Amino acid sequence: MPEKIQTKALTCQKGQSWQWDGIMFKMLNPEKETSFKGNNTSCVLKISNKKYSVLLTGDIERKAEHHLVQNNKEELKSTIMLAPHHGSKTSSTQAFLNAVSPSLIVVSSGFNNRFKHPAKTIIKRYQSNGIKVLKTSCSGQIDVLLSDTINIKEYRKESAYYYLRQCED
DSSP states (O other): OGGGSOOOOOOOOTTOEEEETTEEEEEEEOOSSOOOOGGGGOOEEEEEOSSOEEEEOTTOOHHHHHHHHHHHHHHHOOSEEEOGGGGOTTSOOHHHHHHHOOSEEEEOOOTTOTTOOSOHHHHHHHHHTTOEEEEHHHHSSEEEEESSSEEEEEHHHHOGGGOOSOOOO
């Protein structure tokens, strides 16, 4: 719990924004006053420059996604999105995907994790929307380099020697 830690850090809150070296950072969730609890109070941060944008969604689920679509639809559109709640079946609604409209989704999840993230139905939803999907459970570390083009480096492909099992896509 952040409030129990003796630190001068601030909690994230919708409306916070800053700029650094031509890059804009804008917090979209949570609201200062919210009835949300648990995962739906996750920080949602949009990072953008003149050409690209990345949406970091934390562990939000359907309820927070719906709220964001209703109240921030114009700010959600992003080139790349980190899958909400590790691609769980409680996230990634079609309305949210339509609003964000990413060309790439990165799913952060561990190989063979006990929660079975990401859900196969969610991966199919991403793919049926024509979205490229990369999973850390399959690729290991994923580096996304944004310059004139989007360059992706998957650690598993760079260091295949260390991976003994095949990854299920």
